[in-house]
Amino acid sequence: MRNLRIGLLLGFRQIQRASIWTTVLIIFVMTLTFLNLIAVSGVLVGLVEGAEQAVRENALGDIIISAQDDEDRILETNTVVQAITTYPEVVDYSVRYSGNAIAEANYKERRDLSGERDTASLIVQGIDPAREDSMSNLSHLLRDGSYLEADEEGYILLGAYYLKEYADDFGDIFDTIDAETGDTIRLTVGDVSKEFVIKGIIESKVDEVNLSAYIPEREFRRVFGRLDRNADQIVMRLADPAQNQAVAEHMRESSIGNYAKIQTYEESLPKFLIDIKNTMNVLGTFIGSIGIVVASITIFIIIFINAVSRRQQIGILKGIGIERKVIEIAYVAQAAFYALTGSLFGALLTYAVLIPYFAENPIQFPFSDGILVADPEGTFWRFLTLFIVTLIAGLIPAWLIARQNTLNSILGRK
Amino acid sequence: MSIITAHNIHRRFGKGALEVHILKGIDIDIQAGEFVAIMGKSGAGKSTLMYQLSVLDEPSEGTVVIDGTDVSELREQDRTAFRLNTLGYIFQNYALVPDLSAEENVMLPLLMRGRGWLEARAAAENALASVGLGNKYKNLPAELSGGEQQRVAVARAIAGKPRIIFADEPTANLDSVSGQQIIDLLSDLHQQSKQTIVMVTHEPEYAAPCDRVLYMEDGLITKELSPSELQQL
Structure with a gap:
């Protein structure tokens, strides 16, 4: 608890004193990553979902009775x-x-x-x-x-x-x-x-x-x-x-x-449509995961440069008795801040702007009115993945720098 | 009573033909409450010796016992905890965290020792007031002069009331007025609370208030300077 408190103090003070434009840029990258993760798969699934909705709306309804x-x-x-x-x-x-x-x-x-x-x-x-x-x-x-x-x-x-x-x-x-x-x-x-x-x-x-x-x-x-x-x-x-x-x-x-035979709409769906939907979901996740890799590399580079440029300061902190864990927490806290803020903006954009917009103005595909589908549970799991990957991307460079010999860090020796 | 006892300290860097032997078997004994200066020419091994005594580095050979603890036996994590609880540091480049205010810089080791936020803040404010920075708690290091930054470093070193303070050329980056102020601060601290202080310095006049001045040459302590010898340097 003590380590967490001091780590958070160091981490958030670093964010507070950092260049506002750098911070905005990093958050922008994280927002785009979040959108890539949610919106790309959302549009792909929305293609099928839009078709399904149209069938439900204009043909089959909620329950179908047949011979x-x-x-x-x-x-x-x-x-x-x-x-x-x-x-x-x-x-x-x-x-x-x-x-x-x-x-x-x-x-x-x-x-x-x-x-x-x-x-x-x-x-x-x-x-x-x-x-x-x-x-x-x-x-x-x-x-x-x-x-x-x-x-x-x-x-x-x-x-x-x-x-x-x-x-x-x-x-x-x-x-x-x-x-x-x-x-x-x-x-x-x-x-x-x-x-x-x-x-x-x-x-x-x-x-x-x-x-x-x-x-x-x-x-x-x-x-x-x-x-x-x-x-x-x-x-x-x-x-x-x-x-x-x-x-x-x-x-x-x-x-x-x-x-008669009674089927729900879902039961009446042909299997190939469900398969297409699942395929689109996998495809969207795959494309989104490329975004996660890019974001994690971005965060890794940012934190690494930050930690390398503060190597002497990290050495001094260790020198005066600050534990390595505290320093690692400080950098992980920064990564967490970027991931949370970026995801928050991404979620706001998704749920407050993009979903209502595409519901009103569907993307015109030949077989479907493409909508943006982002169910909250799926979004949460994708966010969690992004968050954890970002934390790891923040931890690794901090761990690499913080584990270096204290005196070498203080004196700037290799 | 000895607070620092070092025996046969060697420090070598590199290996084989590239090996450099900096400390060549130093024995030193510092009593509790002493103010000791370590002097010598550049390359004599002053700072290297101080790093061994202050648990920032491990000697290649020999033992260092501080306040009854053989620090050579400690693991990395325990060495960090030992430094936190027993030692205070003043570095020549101030070594403050640029993102923290003066007050937070002083609070940092106190919080790390487990003190509560309010308690640490009160102790930090007292320490800053005692070094004459009572009105600059909230300033960032970049908003302070070099002398003021070093005084914050002194406040950080003394706030936790450590058993020993190590000062590595604390006046090196300061003008003569600011440098003298720092020496006066250390001297007052020593006189008022019998604080053990080990200081590395180049300047004979800054070593004047010390109880003992150890002179190093080529990796060995060659003599203890008397006040008259000090004046002649």
Whole structure:
């Protein structure tokens, strides 16, 4: 305790009397290191997290109900929907019917009947437009045109990847038609064909949305001949998304579990997405660790130069009876000060500026709105790593100088 | 009663053909309460002898017993503790910590001895007042003249009431007025509290107040100077 007290006195007096610009520069370097450690991995993880958030927001919600593994559809869908409405935690839900169809465009202008037709295979979703909009903000994803009305007939919303104009950037990956808002297309399901006017184009960061066509559910049932009213998917949003595990568990144990498979959003994520997220995290940590090495070398050099230039003073301190540990503590205290102050500024910048900024202005990536993810626990462990490495970087040069022969240090001898 | 007894002290530096033999078998005995000066020409080995006596260096051969402790037997850590608790130092270049105020410089060894902050501060202020720096507690060393800095060093040396004070050419970097003030301080300290002081100096006039003046030549104490011999130097 005595050594610590005197070491801290010596260390902080050195900081106090040091050049303000040197101190600011060192703290600046430490702040950048902290940001490198937190922000780089945060942006990389944020890429995936942003994509995940978009999927949760615009497609899957917090809990997903789908057909049991040995069934094609959700059995007793009406009963299931009624059961869902009894849960106070559920604030929104949407029932989706799904089927494959062939869309054909420009068939009226086609003169050469033996030539290639302008067709594409679609996944068509039958929805209640109002409920779906409330659940997934579908109307906000309109790139062009307008949203579906509840009872109207003969209108369709097309995902952008089904249209040549929007999918051209991706080459031949997607099956597209050459059409735009207001054009009429023909939808064919088996022997049934019906004309639809493209009412709007939907574009999202979520591929599932870009690769869907939407029509009102009543019309869907008619075109697809789905008279049993059993849906393919029910998605729901909870007041508190963190409760989804508990609510899903309760639903599984209730009657809903007899008719359908219930998954939380996290459970429904494909494994590759989790792997990508972990990979990004490792990549970010790797890049951040380079920053730690640079910071530790910086601190080592600073403390080493400081200690070497004060070698005689260190010798005199030992000469008058100050223990070596006290001198080492003095230099470690300086390193700790730089690490703490730099990290504090870095944390302030991260949580008060960068995270809110990127939440408001996400980085536009093709598949995601990139946000900055820095969970406090991860940040704490990274800070702790930086702090410990900095302390060691401060201790080593102090130890090297303080262990030198006392008289040689006093006299400046080698 | 002897407070320092050194027997057959040798100090060699280097090895083989490059070996330099600085101290060549010195015996010395200093009584408690004595004020002893060590004089001699440059290279005679005065400072080297003082480093052996003040536990800053280890002799190549021989024993040094201080206040009943054979310091040759002590480990590095114990030597540091011994210096802290038993000895006081005044170096020719003042040797103050530039980042600490005058008061904190004096407090440092006291805190290290385990004194509380307030107690150490009171003792430091007393010591500074006794060397005539009662109004400069808060000044940094850089804000003091050379003479004032050396007085802070004297205050640091005496604040802990050590058994022995070692002064290595304490006036070397001072003008004659400041130099005399430091010698007067040491002399007063010796007369008032019978403090044991061992001082290395070049200047015969500064050695005048000492009880004994030892003269060194070529690594050996060759004579003890009488007051008249001292005047003739």
